[in-house]
Amino acid sequence: MYISKSSSVVLLVSFLCLVVLPVKSSNGCGYDACNLGDPNKLNVHIVPHTHDDVGWLKTVDQYYYGARNNIQHAGVQYILDSVIHSLEENPDRRFIYVEIAFFWRWWNQQTNDTRSKVKNFVNQGRLEFISGGWCMNDEASTHYNSIIDQHSLGAEFLRDQFGECARPKIGWQIDPFGHSREQASLFAQMGFDGLFFGRADYQDIDRRTQTKTRELIWKASANLDRRSWLFTGVLPNGYSPPGSFCYDIFCDDPPIMDDPRLHDYNVPERVETFIKAAHDEASSYATNHIIMTMGSDFQYENANQWFKNLDKLMKYVNAQQTNGSDVNVFYSTPSCYLYALNKVGRTWTSKTDDFFPYAHHPRGFWTGYFTSRPALKRYERLSNNILQVTRQLNAFSKTNLRGSIFPLNEAMGIAQHHDAVSGTEKQEVAFDYAMRLSQGIDVAVDVINKAYDKILPLDSKTPPSAPQFLCQLANISECLPIEGQDRFTLILWNPTVHTISHYVRVPVTKDYTVRDPSGHAIVAEMIPVSESTQRIPGRKSFALNQLVFKTILPALGFSTYYFEIKATENNNNNNEKQVLVTHNSECILQNEYLRVEIDCQGNLNKITNLKKKIVVPFSNQGFYWYGSYPGNNSGSEFQASGAYIFRPISSDPEPVSSKRSITCVKGQNFQSAIILFNNWASQEISLYDDAKMVEVEWTVGPIPVYDNIGKEIILRYDTDIQSDSKFYTDANGREVLERIRDYRPTWNYSKVEPVSGNYYPINSRIWIKDSNRQLTVLTDRSEGGASIQDGSIEIMLHRRTLYDDALGVSEPLNETAFDAGLVVRGKHLLIIESSTSSALYHRVASQRFYMNPLATYALPPLSYADYSTTYRQAWSALQTDLPLNVHLLTFDQIDTNKYLIRVENYFELHEDDTYSHPVIVDLQKLFQSQGVISDIAEMILTANLRITDMKRLEWVTTDNRSSKIDVKKDLSLKDLNILLNPMEIRTFLVTVE
Amino acid sequence: MYISKSSSVVLLVSFLCLVVLPVKSSNGCGYDACNLGDPNKLNVHIVPHTHDDVGWLKTVDQYYYGARNNIQHAGVQYILDSVIHSLEENPDRRFIYVEIAFFWRWWNQQTNDTRSKVKNFVNQGRLEFISGGWCMNDEASTHYNSIIDQHSLGAEFLRDQFGECARPKIGWQIDPFGHSREQASLFAQMGFDGLFFGRADYQDIDRRTQTKTRELIWKASANLDRRSWLFTGVLPNGYSPPGSFCYDIFCDDPPIMDDPRLHDYNVPERVETFIKAAHDEASSYATNHIIMTMGSDFQYENANQWFKNLDKLMKYVNAQQTNGSDVNVFYSTPSCYLYALNKVGRTWTSKTDDFFPYAHHPRGFWTGYFTSRPALKRYERLSNNILQVTRQLNAFSKTNLRGSIFPLNEAMGIAQHHDAVSGTEKQEVAFDYAMRLSQGIDVAVDVINKAYDKILPLDSKTPPSAPQFLCQLANISECLPIEGQDRFTLILWNPTVHTISHYVRVPVTKDYTVRDPSGHAIVAEMIPVSESTQRIPGRKSFALNQLVFKTILPALGFSTYYFEIKATENNNNNNEKQVLVTHNSECILQNEYLRVEIDCQGNLNKITNLKKKIVVPFSNQGFYWYGSYPGNNSGSEFQASGAYIFRPISSDPEPVSSKRSITCVKGQNFQSAIILFNNWASQEISLYDDAKMVEVEWTVGPIPVYDNIGKEIILRYDTDIQSDSKFYTDANGREVLERIRDYRPTWNYSKVEPVSGNYYPINSRIWIKDSNRQLTVLTDRSEGGASIQDGSIEIMLHRRTLYDDALGVSEPLNETAFDAGLVVRGKHLLIIESSTSSALYHRVASQRFYMNPLATYALPPLSYADYSTTYRQAWSALQTDLPLNVHLLTFDQIDTNKYLIRVENYFELHEDDTYSHPVIVDLQKLFQSQGVISDIAEMILTANLRITDMKRLEWVTTDNRSSKIDVKKDLSLKDLNILLNPMEIRTFLVTVE
Numbered sequence A, B: 001m002y003i004s005k006s007s008s009v010v011l012l013v014s015f016l017c018l019v020v021l022p023v024k025s026s027n028g029c030g031y032d033a034c035n036l037g038d039p040n041k042l043n044v045h046i047v048p049h050t051h052d053d054v055g056w057l058k059t060v061d062q063y064y065y066g067a068r069n070n071i072q073h074a075g076v077q078y079i080l081d082s083v084i085h086s087l088e089e090n091p092d093r094r095f096i097y098v099e100i101a102f103f104w105r106w107w108n109q110q111t112n113d114t115r116s117k118v119k120n121f122v123n124q125g126r127l128e129f130i131s132g133g134w135c136m137n138d139e140a141s142t143h144y145n146s147i148i149d150q151h152s153l154g155a156e157f158l159r160d161q162f163g164e165c166a167r168p169k170i171g172w173q174i175d176p177f178g179h180s181r182e183q184a185s186l187f188a189q190m191g192f193d194g195l196f197f198g199r200a201d202y203q204d205i206d207r208r209t210q211t212k213t214r215e216l217i218w219k220a221s222a223n224l225d226r227r228s229w230l231f232t233g234v235l236p237n238g239y240s241p242p243g244s245f246c247y248d249i250f251c252d253d254p255p256i257m258d259d260p261r262l263h264d265y266n267v268p269e270r271v272e273t274f275i276k277a278a279h280d281e282a283s284s285y286a287t288n289h290i291i292m293t294m295g296s297d298f299q300y301e302n303a304n305q306w307f308k309n310l311d312k313l314m315k316y317v318n319a320q321q322t323n324g325s326d327v328n329v330f331y332s333t334p335s336c337y338l339y340a341l342n343k344v345g346r347t348w349t350s351k352t353d354d355f356f357p358y359a360h361h362p363r364g365f366w367t368g369y370f371t372s373r374p375a376l377k378r379y380e381r382l383s384n385n386i387l388q389v390t391r392q393l394n395a396f397s398k399t400n401l402r403g404s405i406f407p408l409n410e411a412m413g414i415a416q417h418h419d420a421v422s423g424t425e426k427q428e429v430a431f432d433y434a435m436r437l438s439q440g441i442d443v444a445v446d447v448i449n450k451a452y453d454k455i456l457p458l459d460s461k462t463p464p465s466a467p468q469f470l471c472q473l474a475n476i477s478e479c480l481p482i483e484g485q486d487r488f489t490l491i492l493w494n495p496t497v498h499t500i501s502h503y504v505r506v507p508v509t510k511d512y513t514v515r516d517p518s519g520h521a522i523v524a525e526m527i528p529v530s531e532s533t534q535r536i537p538g539r540k541s542f543a544l545n546q547l548v549f550k551t552i553l554p555a556l557g558f559s560t561y562y563f564e565i566k567a568t569e570n571n572n573n574n575n576e577k578q579v580l581v582t583h584n585s586e587c588i589l590q591n592e593y594l595r596v597e598i599d600c601q602g603n604l605n606k607i608t609n610l611k612k613k614i615v616v617p618f619s620n621q622g623f624y625w626y627g628s629y630p631g632n633n634s635g636s637e638f639q640a641s642g643a644y645i646f647r648p649i650s651s652d653p654e655p656v657s658s659k660r661s662i663t664c665v666k667g668q669n670f671q672s673a674i675i676l677f678n679n680w681a682s683q684e685i686s687l688y689d690d691a692k693m694v695e696v697e698w699t700v701g702p703i704p705v706y707d708n709i710g711k712e713i714i715l716r717y718d719t720d721i722q723s724d725s726k727f728y729t730d731a732n733g734r735e736v737l738e739r740i741r742d743y744r745p746t747w748n749y750s751k752v753e754p755v756s757g758n759y760y761p762i763n764s765r766i767w768i769k770d771s772n773r774q775l776t777v778l779t780d781r782s783e784g785g786a787s788i789q790d791g792s793i794e795i796m797l798h799r800r801t802l803y804d805d806a807l808g809v810s811e812p813l814n815e816t817a818f819d820a821g822l823v824v825r826g827k828h829l830l831i832i833e834s835s836t837s838s839a840l841y842h843r844v845a846s847q848r849f850y851m852n853p854l855a856t857y858a859l860p861p862l863s864y865a866d867y868s869t870t871y872r873q874a875w876s877a878l879q880t881d882l883p884l885n886v887h888l889l890t891f892d893q894i895d896t897n898k899y900l901i902r903v904e905n906y907f908e909l910h911e912d913d914t915y916s917h918p919v920i921v922d923l924q925k926l927f928q929s930q931g932v933i934s935d936i937a938e939m940i941l942t943a944n945l946r947i948t949d950m951k952r953l954e955w956v957t958t959d960n961r962s963s964k965i966d967v968k969k970d971l972s973l974k975d976l977n978i979l980l981n982p983m984e985i986r987t988f989l990v991t992v993e
Helices: A006-013 A060-065 A076-089 A100-108 A112-123 A144-166 A182-191 A202-212 A267-282 A304-325 A334-345 A376-396 A402-415 A426-454 A569-578 A835-850 A864-870 B006-012 B061-065 B076-089 B100-108 B112-123 B145-165 B180-189 B204-212 B268-284 B305-322 B335-346 B374-396 B402-415 B425-454 B570-578 B837-849 B864-870
Strands: A042-050 A095-099 A127-130 A170-171 A194-197 A215-219 A230-232 A289-292 A327-331 A487-494 A500-508 A512-513 A525-528 A545-553 A557-565 A580-583 A587-590 A594-598 A604-609 A614-617 A622-627 A661-666 A669-676 A682-687 A694-700 A711-718 A726-730 A738-739 A760-762 A763-770 A774-780 A783-786 A792-800 A824-833 A853-856 A874-876 A886-895 A899-905 A918-922 A935-940 A977-980 A985-992 B042-048 B096-099 B127-129 B169-174 B193-195 B215-219 B229-234 B291-294 B327-331 B487-494 B500-508 B514-515 B524-527 B545-553 B558-564 B580-583 B588-589 B595-597 B604-609 B614-617 B622-627 B659-667 B671-678 B681-688 B694-700 B711-718 B726-730 B737-741 B760-762 B764-770 B774-779 B785-786 B792-800 B822-831 B854-858 B874-876 B886-893 B898-905 B917-924 B933-939 B977-980 B985-992
Touching: A006 B671, A042 A095, A042 A267, A042 A304, A042 A334, A060 A100, A076 A095, A076 A100, A076 A112, A076 A127, A076 A304, A076 A661, A076 B305, A100 A144, A100 A402, A112 A127, A112 A144, A127 A144, A127 A376, A144 A182, A144 A376, A144 A402, A144 A886, A170 A182, A182 A230, A182 B622, A215 A711, A267 A289, A267 A304, A267 A327, A289 A334, A289 A661, A304 A327, A304 B076, A334 B096, A376 A402, A376 A426, A376 A792, A376 A824, A376 A835, A376 A853, A376 A886, A376 B204, A402 A426, A402 A886, A426 A853, A487 A500, A487 A545, A512 A545, A525 A669, A545 A557, A557 A864, A587 A661, A587 A669, A587 A682, A594 A669, A594 A682, A604 A824, A614 A824, A614 B774, A622 A669, A622 A682, A694 A792, A694 B614, A726 A760, A760 B180, A763 A792, A763 A835, A774 A792, A774 A835, A774 B180, A824 A835, A886 A985, A886 B681, A899 A977, A899 B792, B006 B764, B042 B096, B042 B268, B042 B305, B042 B335, B061 B076, B076 B096, B076 B100, B076 B112, B076 B127, B076 B305, B076 B671, B100 B112, B100 B145, B100 B402, B112 B127, B112 B145, B127 B145, B145 B180, B145 B374, B145 B402, B145 B886, B169 B180, B169 B335, B193 B335, B229 B335, B268 B291, B268 B305, B291 B335, B374 B402, B374 B487, B374 B822, B374 B854, B402 B425, B402 B886, B425 B558, B487 B500, B487 B545, B514 B545, B524 B671, B545 B558, B570 B764, B588 B659, B588 B681, B595 B671, B595 B681, B614 B822, B614 B917, B622 B671, B622 B681, B694 B711, B694 B792, B726 B760, B764 B792, B764 B837, B774 B837, B792 B822, B822 B837, B886 B985, B898 B977
Parallel strands: A042 A289, A042 A327, A095 A127, A170 A194, A194 A230, B042 B291, B042 B327, B096 B127, B169 B193, B193 B229
Antiparallel strands: A215 A230, A487 A557, A487 A853, A500 A545, A512 A557, A525 A545, A557 A874, A580 A661, A587 A594, A594 A604, A604 A614, A622 A711, A661 A669, A669 A682, A682 A694, A694 A824, A711 A792, A726 A738, A726 A763, A760 A783, A763 A774, A774 A824, A783 A792, A886 A899, A899 A985, A918 A977, A935 A985, B215 B229, B487 B558, B487 B854, B500 B545, B514 B558, B524 B545, B558 B874, B580 B659, B588 B595, B595 B604, B604 B614, B622 B711, B659 B671, B671 B681, B681 B694, B694 B822, B711 B792, B726 B737, B726 B764, B760 B785, B764 B774, B774 B822, B785 B792, B886 B898, B898 B985, B917 B977, B933 B985
């Protein structure tokens, strides 16, 4: 269903009037509302909760409405209806709710009466929003920009509708399959006091259970010190109730049958069993407080069943105190449990590594989803690029159409879910996620047009230019609307705060003169669209060529390139002469900085950093496949490789072919080697004129499965770098963690899976290094990867399995399109540098990679002369670039004169001599085109609390370090130069005049 | 779990203070509260309902609590919680509730607040009790006494808690498997205005659908004329919603997705589909009103899901009226639907036969359950006998312990359920029904003791006698407490209003002198316990003999027989001499009235009525078996014989053996032939001294299944009676219907199953006849039977199947005990008479058969001399017997001076020259021991409304006869002589001074 623009706008009115003032928590909610139990008893915190996947086996809206219950019985509308009623029935009852994507859907449909009831529950601390993101995001395949956005989206809704009592204070990542350190760090920056999750490696849990260290202080950043510390707890039963105490409609456990006049009276047995369960659980935890998570997936559809039995159970269990029982049980929330632990006043162990990879049994490493559904993973990343650009255009043009950005923002919020971008949903649901992004982009394009309508005309009376449109299939050299046109424009918006040079490829059916913003015809080389691209199923374009040219784009601004058909075809020939194409010959790509040597058999043999005189020889670089372990859904020995799990049949991957063909294309600004490994795997290695890195565009698919073997395709870079078992991967696009093969920092690791057990998420980069060399690979999306041999980096690109891995999705991960396996294309950027100078390149490049210039096309009816006198062809929001280590993470117009911004120093400590240092930014410079900043408030990361009001609980580690930090001071309007420490993000609400 | 007496009493206090005054229905409830729709539209009555089996796959209490949800997800407590909340949410919503066994359990646990809410809903007509029995009783295997009791139990509760607004007015037999005419007649007498059911023979439904006669006037009695007429409707979809409109948690139909901002918006499609469904249904019904039953088994556990979607559906469907739609849909109830039909003012077709047998497809005749679980069926009948005697003893002794009779009354109410006495429940549930009856009897025995404590002592200062106890295993000659005792007493309470002679068999390990109430030692013959009885698995008795003697019992009174061990063992020998035992010789049993000829091979050859000179030769009388059709739960061709279905492999049953052995026992008062067919089938044919009928005690089991063939055992009586395809069976122990082989009175019957399709329920009797002879067989429980050949009666006694018949119970009907098939024993009484004189015998005998004297034993420490001077040994509540055609159906002490009684003329019209006529009873005579009647009110059958206030709706049949009858007048205290027409039951609330 297409969301009409008007309705999309309407649905936003309810909560977009963001007013963020410091609000004191009332006495009725927050920690003040907690029952802290009895210090002399074993206190059991009963936490009724539901875990509502924002799409998985059904789409988010099917889950919301309870449609398609034949797939999975689940209807969130009924859960919320039902819980609210149950809270009315007994003031002792409490409930937590997590996924605001669902809550928002429900809230939109409620009467004022119901809303008022709900507000009362929130104000009394009886309904508590936990985590409060739009979804419970995946931690392995998400980018920090979108994690922050999705949490901010939920936080904004809660703040607007409920105020401070609804501000989430606890991370609740109960289901995600491994836990990222960056996620914890972001939670700390969101003002959270703690984090609970349900899944951790079975070996890790075993050790922590034995040592009573399932609860700890996670030191979640190597840069932010105590500002990143987060109390973290591994929940006792995943996120389920203890055995035989599930009272949901999905459960068959015995209800409390307490009428002695009826048959099967079971109160004494139930009480005894519960008291034993409490003692059993207490034996794994450090204090006399334990938590019981009373709920699970889509539970509480009939909350009465849960609460009615819990009420009785708790009454009868506590009644045993008069008989000497030490068990004290009461309704609670994760916050209250956390607060009770805090009040115990003990010290806690800490850790600095993360919780990847996650295995639930020796053969069950959840490392497949790092790569599962690579096309969706890329589309999600691209959608964020479009979202951020749209926000900037809306804000810098002061178009104030935030409501029309909401659908894309919402779709992105949904896409962060741990069964969305993770790739672990059913195929139909994956389609729905993609459709939501697509619909969101469609509405965003309207905003882009409204913005350009304001920015482009030189004269305010000028009518708007022809509409801008995206060419989203440009990666397969297809842009149908421009095909055959005599003239068109290309506008590129650069969303970074730095002027950049940027190469563009435009698929064309004719040859064109391309004029830059100053009117100069620039060098635009016509190179052929490769045959493998032409063969991609579904490609509709007739374009056999693409124009490649270099653009220079101003910071936070745009340049327009005007295309006019060349008068004579002869010119075309002239151009062709300049591009040399050879087949199956040696191909040396070289520019001022780099030399890439590929032999006539298509082998990448060497890359040399000419300036630094660093040589990295490669051997056997290329595509390999692991066979996917088949399974029968029973027992760990039969664990199949599937959407979640990566389990190769053999640890030695097979090369996809024994020989390759190579086409070498050399132009003036551009050289590339197109290497076909077979009819389903190829790479194009490109070097642009002034590029300091090598681009590898890989194309994989349709993965053949005629042999009934699922296959998981990697691209491997084998070098002679002496990497000494170590490799490095980023967390969510920010800090990088050291990985050591067959090793875990916090427990004695028993290796069973030599490949899968060494895979880690790559959200933006992976590297290996030795004393003087570092090979860094940047990715355009999240992928899984590892270094299985010293000197080798392997990155999993694409997967096609024939068995379900028995974790619920009940489908093999078998993506198809056009009656064959799905073809996926993507890019790696290779950086060959010394390890001390690598950061400069990978930090800058990775920010530009995810925040790419946005190309929009238009078909103006005007000649260049008319166009250039009517419309602005270049513009920048900045007078000068900001410092290189500054990134503009968010620039969002909230209201006429109000903006939400986030600025970031995206370098880590100690990685670059120049940039790994604090940097100063003058915020007024960012607003020079908006006006004078008249009010400014620094906010916590999610922008739902002034940072001066953030007071996190104090924790002490076993080495007697306290988590306490000084409260930040308010910013003065007199000095808008703010300092950004390495890896620091600062968030501001700005009002301009 | 044993129900303690005190708690049993407590739970009754809430509703046993029965005050029945005429109450006018308030304007808010009843027909006044009905929406009658729009005369120019198709009016769709939406009836939200749940169908809650009072035990089936789980026990009633497991269903109530929602325990054992692994067997079946169902929890009635949540249904009622949930419905009440949903009714609060929207005043348009309505709901009906049926099974008071569940409602009572729930009501007991509610707060006053909730009760008050519920009362409001009832008073507003929004919650309507339909049918309102303790359960929805089976119609094929129930006895009218217990149908009336179970409906009265529910009606009393409703009346007491809610008043007139809660009085049920509609029969709602949506699930029972065939429908009895007597049930309809009783409903009419309960003041019901109509009856709806879901199941009828598929051929019948097809014809009625084509002719739009699914709704009709059932003329339900051959005796009561218009007082028995009942509007009857066959519901459109069984009792389910139309396809794709089920919104229960058990259903997967699409919810109404009406937020256009979300994906899958489906309002137009849902509305269109509903309107089509309404028109489709309307095409099968006669008026512009149709009913949609929105619910099913145990639905509405989360009522919100149903109502929320129904609210939306109805809103959007009715909105289409502005676009010309003729569909008008609204919440309604069966009463309101009925009332709307009544207001249409048309005439209706009628019928006089019943709805037996029921087939849902050509191979699916639901005639197996007429016999399934014969032991449970007998225990249920016996329990009623005990219940009625306990009531009489409580009442006549003015013990006023009605609360202690409640557990048995409640257990009987539950046992009437259509998956209880029907035998179609899981084995564990059958055990629970039996346990409930057993527990009820245990508490009733306390009442019996309290009553005898008041009645027995001759002097009020005398301490109570030794406690009375039952010997419930007397049918296998076991009574352990008296074994080896030197003395004991036997008290026999005669619950009929006529003096009777009655033979008793007492199992003994010693010989005793037996004294009658006047102290005379009577003839008590010692006869051996048969070897086959001794071998019955589980029999613990050491008794090898039984004393047989004749007793004379006063009407509504008792006689005590005192047993004293004989001084010398020699006497024993003397006694033995009097009893002649022969083996495998001819055996002629003969008394003044009858001669039974059995040859030396054990063949019953002839029975002669000596007085009437009527001879009936028999051939091949004995046991036969049908093989049970095996099945695989798929499709009608694979229909298995099972708990519900009787489907023989062959239409020719096999004899159980080729030869027999016979033991002939002849005493002074008693003669019998014990005929062993094999080691699992035998019969004992007995003739008592002054008996006018022959007793056949059959013993069947363990049915062998070593050949992997299920077996269904019949006892067949083949005679030369020229029965001309006709036979006669009773309905629920009252009126008898003519059955014609391979024929249905109301449609052109296509025969597929020659045996099973001719089976009918036998609740008390079956006969065949020709011009001057009638063979009547009386049964001691409900059994299935037929006449498959002229002159033949076959009665199915016992069944053991190895396949489930795929109708939900998911178990073969394979009753076992002591590691073998269950052994079952029972009695037939054979009457050989002319057809014109048979009624006298079978009417009287069948009443005495179900209302047998109750034997209680005691072990008084007193010698006979002391006993007889201390305790009363005989007593009668009557000075003289009541007329022979009068039956005292109910005698129940409600409160100190209040009694509920039912008296009945149990003869049909035209069946007996003397007794098929109105008879006069002086009610004061019944109360001579209670006091003078100071107030009396005639009530409807269920005693919840004065008969003077009963105003049933008027219906007109197509032959222009109106159902209207004159309202009865109040009874005058001056003339307590009441008239009972044939088959009339009259109910009175009596106050005495």
